[in-house]
Amino acid sequence: MMLYPPMAELVDKIGSRYLLVNLVARRARNIAQKAEETGEILDRKPISIAIDEVYTGKLKLKEDNGEEEPAAEAEPETAEDAEAGETEDTETD
Template sequence: MMLYPAMRDLLKKIPSRYQMVNMVAHRAREISAEAEMAGEPLDDKPVSIAIREVAEGKLDEQIQQIEQIQV
């Protein structure tokens, strides 16, 4: 089974696996809650959507916030 996007590509966006897992899990919960409140069914799993958002750079603001906290 091939994971897309590849882990090495995701790690270019978020250098720590731990941070990435936390960010994806948090975003997946947000996606799930938003869909439930809107009463809209999701075509993909929330985790898949969140991973795709990381790969597309849509979570850059959250990534920058994490980096600022670490400094």
């Protein structure tokens, strides 16, 4: 039995089997959840839809460059905002 789309082509698009499986599983859960919330009846299994989305290029792995901006470095725009933040933190009565 030949699988379509071929697993090798799917892995080439994502980079590794591990990432492919996680991406497809996450998307399939998302598809199923949205269908349940809206009452939509799917004519195909969510996993098949997710695999087709990867194969056609509609679903891609989001690259993470490893750089994160800590929220603590964000500075208030004005001195009034800073004072408001300080008073909100101290008012815990």
